[in-house]
Amino acid sequence: MKNIPYGRQHITAEDIQIVVDTLQSDFLTQGPMVEAFEKAFAKYIGAEYAVAVSNGTAALHLSALALDLKAGQKVITTPITFAASANCVEYCGAEAVFADIDPTTALLDINKVRELIESHPKGTFAGIIPVDFAGFPVDLEAFRALADEHNLWIIEDACHAPGGWFEDSKGVKNNCGNGTYADLAVFSFHPVKHIACGEGGMITTNDRALYEKLLLLRTHGITKNPDLLQENHGNWYYEMQTLGYNYRLPDLNCALGLSQLTRAEAGIEKRLQIAEKYNQALENSPFQLITVPEDKGHAYHLYIIQTDKRKELYDYLRVNGIYAQIHYIPVHTMPYYKNKGWKKGMLPNAEKYYEKCLSLPMFPSLTNEEQEFVIEHLNLFYHEALSNYPHSEERRIRTLAAV
Numbered sequence: 001m002k003n004i005p006y007g008r009q010h011i012t013a014e015d016i017q018i019v020v021d022t023l024q025s026d027f028l029t030q031g032p033m034v035e036a037f038e039k040a041f042a043k044y045i046g047a048e049y050a051v052a053v054s055n056g057t058a059a060l061h062l063s064a065l066a067l068d069l070k071a072g073q074k075v076i077t078t079p080i081t082f083a084a085s086a087n088c089v090e091y092c093g094a095e096a097v098f099a100d101i102d103p104t105t106a107l108l109d110i111n112k113v114r115e116l117i118e119s120h121p122k123g124t125f126a127g128i129i130p131v132d133f134a135g136f137p138v139d140l141e142a143f144r145a146l147a148d149e150h151n152l153w154i155i156e157d158a159c160h161a162p163g164g165w166f167e168d169s170k171g172v173k174n175n176c177g178n179g180t181y182a183d184l185a186v187f188s189f190h191p192v193k194h195i196a197c198g199e200g201g202m203i204t205t206n207d208r209a210l211y212e213k214l215l216l217l218r219t220h221g222i223t224k225n226p227d228l229l230q231e232n233h234g235n236w237y238y239e240m241q242t243l244g245y246n247y248r249l250p251d252l253n254c255a256l257g258l259s260q261l262t263r264a265e266a267g268i269e270k271r272l273q274i275a276e277k278y279n280q281a282l283e284n285s286p287f288q289l290i291t292v293p294e295d296k297g298h299a300y301h302l303y304i305i306q307t308d309k310r311k312e313l314y315d316y317l318r319v320n321g322i323y324a325q326i327h328y329i330p331v332h333t334m335p336y337y338k339n340k341g342w343k344k345g346m347l348p349n350a351e352k353y354y355e356k357c358l359s360l361p362m363f364p365s366l367t368n369e370e371q372e373f374v375i376e377h378l379n380l381f382y383h384e385a386l387s388n389y390p391h392s393e394e395r396r397i398r399t400l401a402a403v
């Protein structure tokens with residue numbers, strides 16, 4: 001059996017054809033594929049507007065800029081996420097502040113966020129960046145109520161969650177990133193995520209003014225829109241009205257994303273089936289699973305188990321060609337953030353979670369046979385391998401051969 005990664009893109013003949021067609025078209029960037037992808041993505045998510053950008057990190061940075069995040073302000077996020085969720089705050093000269101997670105979901109704990117806000121002077125925090133971690137939707141309705149109480153904005157980091165949803169108190173089903181509760185939501189199209197563009201990102205919103213600001217910021221702050229120009233010297237004329245960036249997504253990537261999007265729903269179906277199979281197989285195992293309530297749709301970017309023998313299990317799976325992964329090393333324990341005063345011990349739930357978590361292979365093209373191989377080795381680990389740990393001589397040799 002070939003090695004099995006924790007995540008992998010799926011590319012079809014149609015994907016390849018649309019990229020080739022785009023290569024042969026008039027536009028490699030700034031062409032019609034950009035708007036086509038944006039429109040289709042906004043429709044899929046159920047948001048009014050979508051802005052395609054170079055990657056998920058650029059989406060976070062532009063979102064923070066569009067919300068006027070300034071030096072000296074603070075923004076709250078979770079330590080159990082990819083570093084970019086916090087870094088976007090630091091790009092603006094502002095300060096990322098971490099609040100601990102809820103150990104039952106591994107999501108940002110709203111009670112910890114509330115404590116943090118209420119223990120600081122009014123106006124200390126500008127916003128909150130909750131993450132739909134692993135694809136488990138955060139309770140955005142509750143976060144919105146808290147944010148409104150304190151006049152804060154919300155950027156939903158939905159990089160793990162296209163296709164995820166939650167039911168609000170009115171019984172309305174809200175897709176992650178649909179813009180009903182968050183000001184802006186961001187997505188990533190890195191190949192391990194649901195939709196692969198190579199690199200790519202998207203920002204969704206229902207706010208027209210923010211949408212227009214994002215368009216401006218994405219291309220150097222330049223506009224040619226006659227309604228916005230301060231002067232007009234002729235058809236060639238444009239103005240750079242604010243300091244923006246080049247965070248555009250080329251037509252080649254948009255074409256690939258557009259083609260991938262046609263399989264997004266099927267991809268979620270497959271992820272749910274894989275999760276269900278893991279759930280059943282591991283129900284009575286010593287591994288801790290995260291359970292999803294009925295009123296939430298998990299998007300299963302990741303399928304995470306927790307175990308006290310995490311290191312041993314990680315090594316055992318690896319020796320057997322199963323490349324499980326750890327999501328995530330808590331961001332506040334990274335040297336950059338440690339240099340800013342964060343220390344181990346400050347966020348005990350996140351740190352405990354990190355000691356135990358392991359992401360199993362989860363991607364739509366994972367075959368039945370591959371998943372059964374993974375499950376078999378999870379069982380073998382407890383019944384055979386663990387009693388022989390550290391590795392038996394034979395396993396040790398296989399480990400060395402694999403390295």
Ligand SMILES: *Cc1c(COP(=O)(O)O)cnc(C)c1O
Pocket residue numbers: 055056057058081082084085131157159160187188189190199200201
């Ligand atoms: C992947 C990811 C990002 C960053 O996306 P890139 O496209 O890699 O820049 C941000 N936040 C989370 C939670 C992610 O998983």
